[in-house]
Amino acid sequence: MRLSRTVLPTRYDLTIAPDLAAGRFEGSVHIAVEVTEPTDTIVLHAHELEVELEALEQFGAALDATLVADPDAERLTVSAADLAPGPATLTLRFSAALSAGLVGFYRSTYLDDDGTEHTLAATQFEAPHARRAFPCFDEPEFKAVFAVTLVVTDGLVALSNAPEVERVRLDGGRVRIRFGDTIAMSTYLVAFIVGELEVSQPIDVDGIPLRIAHVPGRGHLGAFALDAGAFALRFFTDYYGIPYPGTKLDLVALPDFAFGAMENLGCVTFRESLLLVDRDTVTQAEAAQAALTITHEIAHMWFGDLVTMKWWNGIWLNEAFATFMEHAGVDAYRADWKTWDDFSIGRAMAMDIDALSHTRAVEYEVRTPEDADGMFDILTYQKGGSVVRMLEQWLGSDAFRAGVRHYLDRYALANTETTDLWDALEAATDQPARRIMDSWIFQPGLPEIVVEPVDGGVRLRQHRFTYEGEADGQWSIPMLVRVHPGRETEAVLLDDETTIALPPNGIAVANAGGEGFYRVAYPPAWIPELVAAGADSPRERFALVDGAWAGVIAGRAQAADFVDLARRLESETDIVVWRALATRLRDLVRLLDGDAADAFREIVRTTARPAFDRLGWEPAPAEGPRDRQLRGVLIDLLGTVGRDPDIVARAQAFGDGAYTEPDIVAACITVSAAHGDQARFDEYRNRFETADTPQEQLRYLYALPVFPDRELALLAAEYAVSTVRPQNSPFVVQRALKHPEHGPQVWDYVREHWATIEARFPPTLLPRMYEGVTWLVDDASVESVPRFVADHPISQGERVVAQHLERQHLHRALYERERERFATSMVH
Numbered sequence: 001m002r003l004s005r006t007v008l009p010t011r012y013d014l015t016i017a018p019d020l021a022a023g024r025f026e027g028s029v030h031i032a033v034e035v036t037e038p039t040d041t042i043v044l045h046a047h048e049l050e051v052e053l054e055a056l057e058q059f060g061a062a063l064d065a066t067l068v069a070d071p072d073a074e075r076l077t078v079s080a081a082d083l084a085p086g087p088a089t090l091t092l093r094f095s096a097a098l099s100a101g102l103v104g105f106y107r108s109t110y111l112d113d114d115g116t117e118h119t120l121a122a123t124q125f126e127a128p129h130a131r132r133a134f135p136c137f138d139e140p141e142f143k144a145v146f147a148v149t150l151v152v153t154d155g156l157v158a159l160s161n162a163p164e165v166e167r168v169r170l171d172g173g174r175v176r177i178r179f180g181d182t183i184a185m186s187t188y189l190v191a192f193i194v195g196e197l198e199v200s201q202p203i204d205v206d207g208i209p210l211r212i213a214h215v216p217g218r219g220h221l222g223a224f225a226l227d228a229g230a231f232a233l234r235f236f237t238d239y240y241g242i243p244y245p246g247t248k249l250d251l252v253a254l255p256d257f258a259f260g261a262m263e264n265l266g267c268v269t270f271r272e273s274l275l276l277v278d279r280d281t282v283t284q285a286e287a288a289q290a291a292l293t294i295t296h297e298i299a300h301m302w303f304g305d306l307v308t309m310k311w312w313n314g315i316w317l318n319e320a321f322a323t324f325m326e327h328a329g330v331d332a333y334r335a336d337w338k339t340w341d342d343f344s345i346g347r348a349m350a351m352d353i354d355a356l357s358h359t360r361a362v363e364y365e366v367r368t369p370e371d372a373d374g375m376f377d378i379l380t381y382q383k384g385g386s387v388v389r390m391l392e393q394w395l396g397s398d399a400f401r402a403g404v405r406h407y408l409d410r411y412a413l414a415n416t417e418t419t420d421l422w423d424a425l426e427a428a429t430d431q432p433a434r435r436i437m438d439s440w441i442f443q444p445g446l447p448e449i450v451v452e453p454v455d456g457g458v459r460l461r462q463h464r465f466t467y468e469g470e471a472d473g474q475w476s477i478p479m480l481v482r483v484h485p486g487r488e489t490e491a492v493l494l495d496d497e498t499t500i501a502l503p504p505n506g507i508a509v510a511n512a513g514g515e516g517f518y519r520v521a522y523p524p525a526w527i528p529e530l531v532a533a534g535a536d537s538p539r540e541r542f543a544l545v546d547g548a549w550a551g552v553i554a555g556r557a558q559a560a561d562f563v564d565l566a567r568r569l570e571s572e573t574d575i576v577v578w579r580a581l582a583t584r585l586r587d588l589v590r591l592l593d594g595d596a597a598d599a600f601r602e603i604v605r606t607t608a609r610p611a612f613d614r615l616g617w618e619p620a621p622a623e624g625p626r627d628r629q630l631r632g633v634l635i636d637l638l639g640t641v642g643r644d645p646d647i648v649a650r651a652q653a654f655g656d657g658a659y660t661e662p663d664i665v666a667a668c669i670t671v672s673a674a675h676g677d678q679a680r681f682d683e684y685r686n687r688f689e690t691a692d693t694p695q696e697q698l699r700y701l702y703a704l705p706v707f708p709d710r711e712l713a714l715l716a717a718e719y720a721v722s723t724v725r726p727q728n729s730p731f732v733v734q735r736a737l738k739h740p741e742h743g744p745q746v747w748d749y750v751r752e753h754w755a756t757i758e759a760r761f762p763p764t765l766l767p768r769m770y771e772g773v774t775w776l777v778d779d780a781s782v783e784s785v786p787r788f789v790a791d792h793p794i795s796q797g798e799r800v801v802a803q804h805l806e807r808q809h810l811h812r813a814l815y816e817r818e819r820e821r822f823a824t825s826m827v828h
Contacts, residue, residue, distance in 0.1 A: 001073075001367050002139065002311070007042045008034045009137045009144040010087075010184075016105070016134070017151035017174075018098065018194050020119045023107055026095035028054070029134050032144075033090060039083050042090060045131035045138040047074040048104075051094045056080055058088040067092075074369070076135055092135045102258035102727065102762045104132025108195075110215045110255040118215075120195020122254050122269060124262060127312055127372035130187035141310045141415045143184040150192055151176045157197040159213060161190065161266040163248045182265060183245055184413050186308050191264035193252055200226070205233045208244050214253040214276060221276035221693065225251055228291045231333045232298040236325070241405045242412065245306040251275055251294065256727055258762045259376075261293050263300030263322075270297075271727065273694035283662045284629040286695045288330065288337050295333070296326035307408055310415040312372035316362050316441075317418050319376070320384025324392070327385075336624055341538050341576040343389070344514060348546045348580070350382035351517065354446045355467045355550065358802040362387075362441045363418055373764060373796045386517045387440045393515050394478035394491055395429050403428035436476040436493070440517070445473045448519040449510050451526075454499065458508050461497035465519045467554045467810055475518075482512035484533045489513070507533065514539025519547055531568060538574035545569070545580040552818075553810055559588055559818045560825040563603060570607045575630040578611065582637040588822070589641055590740050590775060591815055596823035603826075604642040608634055617650065619661055632663030639671030640706075648675055655683075666699050673703040681712050685719065701728060705736035705746075713742040717749050721756055730761050730769035737772025744781050747773065751788055758792075767797030767804070774807040777815045782808065 011032040018025040033042065035058075042056075046069065053067035056078060065080035078090060099106035103124050109117050123133060131138040148160040154175045158164075162180035169175050182190075198216050202209035203226055210229055212222035229251055237244055246266035253272040261270040274293040277286070303325070304318035323346075330339045353359055362384050366372050392400040403425035411420065418441060422434035448465035451458050460481075464473035477494040483502060489512045492498060500508050507529050510520045514537055522530060527544070534540030548565050551557035566581050585604055592600050612634040619628055638644040639651050650658070652675065654668035672680060681704065688700035701724065704716035713736050720732035736746040750757060761769065773785050786805050794801065 003043055003045075003137060003142070004039075006035065006037055006039045007083075007088075008036060009142050010034055011145045011147070012134075012136065013147045013149075014134055014190075015149040015151065016192060018105070018121050020098075020107075020121060020153070020156075020194065023098045023119075024095065025098060025105060025121070025133075026093070027134060028091065028093045029136070031090045031092075031136075033088050035083050035085050035088055037085055040079060040081055042078040042080075042083070044076050044078075044135055045074055045128070046076045046094070046135040047071075047129075047131045048099075049094045049096045049132070049135065051076060051092055051135055053078060054091040054093055056088065056090050058083065059086065074131055094135060096132070099132060102256060103129040103764075105192075106256075108254055108256035113217065118196050120193065120197065120215075120255075122193045122195075122252075122257075123191050123264075124258065124269070125190060125264075126188040126262060127315070127375070128188070128369045130190055133190075136187045138187045140186040140188065140308050140312065140315070143186055143308065143413070143415065145184050146182045146190055147179070148190070148192055149176060149178045150194060152194050155196075156194055157199060157213065159191070159193045159197075159199075159250055159252060159267055161185075161246070161264060163209075180247060183306070185265055185305060189263070189265050189305055191262075191267040191269065193254075193267070193269070197252075199250070202248075203230060205230045205249075206237070208233060208246070209248045211248075211250050212253070212275070213250055214272070215255060218253070218272075218276050221278055224277040224279050224282075224287070224290065225275050225294055228294045228330075228333060229298060232295045232329050235295075235329050235332055236299055236302060239325075239328070239401060239404075240302045240408055242302060242306070242408055245301055245412075249298075249301075251297075256725055258727055258764050261297045263297045263304055265301060265305045268297045270294075271694075273698055276694055278693045278695075281662050281665075281693060282695050283632065283666045284337070284625045286662075286666075288334075288339055288342070291330050291333060291337075292326045292339065295329035296322045299325035299329065302408055303404075306413065307411045308415050310417060312366040312375060313363055314416070314418045315372070315375055316380040316384050317421065319380050320362075320388055321421075323381045323385030324388040327389075334625075336626070338538075338576075338626060341542075341574070343386075344539050344542045344546075344576055345579060346378075346382035347386040347517060348542075350378050350386060351446055351519070351546070352550070352807075353378055353803055354383060354444065355465055355554075356803055356806045357466070357468065357471075358799060358806050359444045360799060361444045370796055374799060376764075377767075377797070377800055383517065386515075387437065390478055390515055390517050391425075391433065391437065393480060393513065394493075395425065395431055395433070399429045399431075400425065403433070432476070432493075436478055439475045443473060443475075445471060446518055447473060447475045447477060448521055449477070449479070449494070450521045451508065451510055451523065453523060457499055457501040459497060459499050460492075460494055460508075460510060462494060462518075465550070465554075467550075468813075477516070477518060479510065479516060480512040482509040482533075483507070484509065484529070509533055509540065511540065511543055513537060514541075514543040516543075519550060527565070528568070538576050541569070541572070541574070541577045542580050545577060545584070549580075549584045553814060555813070555817060558825075559591065559814075559822040562588070563600075563825075567603070567607050570610055572611065573614070573630075575626050575633060578608075578630055578633050578637075582608075582633055582641075585637065586641050587775075590777075591819050591822050592826065596826040599826040601642050605638060605644050608637050608642060609644065612638060612647075617659075617664070628661065628663045631661075632667040635664065635667035636670050639667070640674045647671065652676075669699050669703050670706060673706040674708060676707050676712075677709070678712065681707050681715070698728070701732060702735060705732055705739060708741070710742045710745055713739045713746055714749055717746050718753075721753055721760065726760055726762055727765070730765040733757070734769050734772035737769075738775055740775075743772070743776050744778050747776055747781055747785065751784070754788075754792060758794075763794065763796045766794050767800040770801045770804045774804050775811055776808060777812040782812050 013030040016027040056065040160179040166178040407424035425433035639647040651668040651671035691697040720729040
């Protein structure tokens with residue numbers, strides 16, 4: 001599927017003229033190319049474009065040429081005799097409808113305060129979607145300079161990658177806006193946006209103008225992003241040791257956007273909820289996620305934009321590295337947020353996927369556009385980011401940064417393979433980074449380290465961890481090991497097995513710091529000491545909780561064992577550990593009903609209530625952001641799973657202005673929904689439609705599927721399918737499918753309305769919707785879900801959907817294995 005390297009683009013002079021009212025655009029492109037060897041064809045990409053050949057010129061002369069389109073291959077072939085080595089210029093004209101989806105050059109809308117609809121047009125070209133907007137060599141390796149010109153209705157805002165350098169008024173109320181040249185970059189990083197937007201005054205970040213763009217009336221929500229963005233620009237300039245590669249940076253909030261954000265050089269696009277923030281009303285988690293996303297995209301300006309992978313198989317490294325760097329940047333920005341602790345949650349999600357038979361190697365062969373789109377999943381971001389973090393911790397942060405600087409300096413403005421980074425790290429550290437990382441990137445799965453007591457110490461050996469069956473795997477594991485009592489952390493490279501000496505009655509923490517991407521099987525008798533040994537490390541305690549749950553899923557431990565661990569942690573004070581506990585206690589209640597469920601809810605109350613009572617309802621003056629976040633998690637857990645009557649009663653009163661602390665308000669919204677009626681459902685729907693901030697909108701929207709009545713759960717799904725923006729509607733349906741009582745009825749609704757869902761939801765988000773089936777463990781759903789998926793294949797994310805089905809199977813096996821046994825343990 002890859003294009004020939006016989007003809008290489010060097011520059012695009014691109015003109016785009018959108019007609020927002022008609023929902024169409026037209027344009028022209030002059031592509032300067034370098035012919036590397038004699039040929040009679042130029043092959044490039046176009047998809048759903050009407051294209052005409054205007055001219056092909058070489059050495060000052062026009063050549064006789066013809067154009068043939070191959071829509072199935074998304075290609076154009078320009079044929080001409082005697083194209084000689086050297087420069088040439090190809091000129092094409094084209095037109096198309098603005099995309100109704102959220103890729104290519106697509107249409108977006110918003111309502112003003114009077115309810116009038118306004119239209120804007122924006123781009124999303126990753127993975128291979130620039131070809132939907134203009135004919136191009138749409139592969140990452142074909143870097144070129146882009147000079148973009150937009151012809152738009154006068155009064156509209158027009159943005160692109162570079163600053164505006166010329167504006168000319170035309171007849172008919174139009175204006176031609178020319179933007180400066182970019183650096184040589186890949187087509188997927190090109191951006192242009194046109195519409196009725198507001199743009200903030202620029203702030204100067206060491207010579208780089210930084211602005212926020214948004215729909216009218218939201219300027220007051222931009223200060224947080226400007227502050228976080230300015231910090232990230234300075235942080236990465238220093239970290240990488242290379243000046244910012246663009247000439248300006250616009251951060252653009254779009255009403256409709258399929259992903260979280262997109263790292264277009266100089267013109268980064270975002271979901272509104274991840275850029276526009278009211279710091280007085282946002283929760284700590286919402287603020288941190290916005291800062292992480294902003295930092296992630298700015299990290300890409302160097303790692304991804306300045307230096308780019310040659311082909312989509314390596315795009316994982318762009319995203320994995322930016323995932324790692326987002327936490328490094330935000331940790332420097334707000335150390336008290338402790339986002340490296342929260343990174344444990346993403347690591348756990350990736351480890352859960354990697355224990356499945358339907359996992360994949362992080363890097364795999366990419367042949368088609370669908371293969372490229374399939375790269376953007378948890379394994380790319382979270383496993384990739386986690387193994388990069390694991391390597392950085394093992395090498396040491398200073399040595400790691402030296403290797404990254406060497407890599408970026410050597411390959412600036414060029415393209416690379418994955419192994420080029422490992423080689424740069426080896427050159428800087430004299431450690432076997434390539435051998436280590438090849439074992440993690442090119443094979444699927446994750447290891448489990450078995451800790452076996454032997455005379456005078458413990459033996460560490462590895463095998464592949466799976467939930468079911470056995471599978472091969474061998475890793476070079478960069479471990480940090482700490483012996484208790486009395487020894488410092490030691491760096492160990494485990495290729496097969498090794499022995500660690502222990503003092504009398506000592507233990508070894510085989511994942512010191514909790515940053516390793518591996519499971520650890522400890523002697524069961526060590527658990528109390530391991531909890532104590534991790535007193536100063538929430539990440540280690542999180543790893544214990546997460547590992548205990550993995551043992552339950554794999555059938556190596558019982559559900560009651562996990563409850564015993566949770567009760568042992570009732571004095572826990574850290575938010576990341578409580579998030580792990582809350583998630584799994586929420587899962588366990590699904591296995592029970594009747595008296596057993598009541599007994600379990602009492603255990604939840606007695607376990608979590610002391611932690612909540614230590615915090616109370618009113619934040620203390622000196623309280624940190626992690627405590628405010630923990631209060632919200634505990635209110636949610638106690639009110640929804642524990643059904644604590646005091647928590648429920650006070651949560652239902654939040655709408656009367658009883659609380660203003662954002663984390664309390666957000667938790668109360670969920671608890672109140674879980675015990676709400678039709679009137680409250682209608683209230684929430686109205687609040688979603690009239691909310692003042694993007695975060696408030698999503699709180700009320702995502703609470704709709706939580707209501708206890710079956711008709712309301714179905715109404716939430718119907719509302720999502722018919723009315724909610726397609727960027728959010730799949731997540732509403734996902735949550736409705738996860739309803740602990742009415743998920744099977746929501747699944748019936750999905751099947752009956754599949755044609756509408758498939759037509760309306762972005763293809764990239766359908767796999768996210770399917771995540772909701774993982775806890776549909778009733779007989780009918782276990783039979784119908786896989787059959788329906790097989791009969792209705794989707795174009796993107798097939799592997800991710802297969803993972804969801806496997807998790808459904810595992811949860812059903814857990815249900816069958818544990819239901820009676822767990823219920824008995826609860827009532828006796």
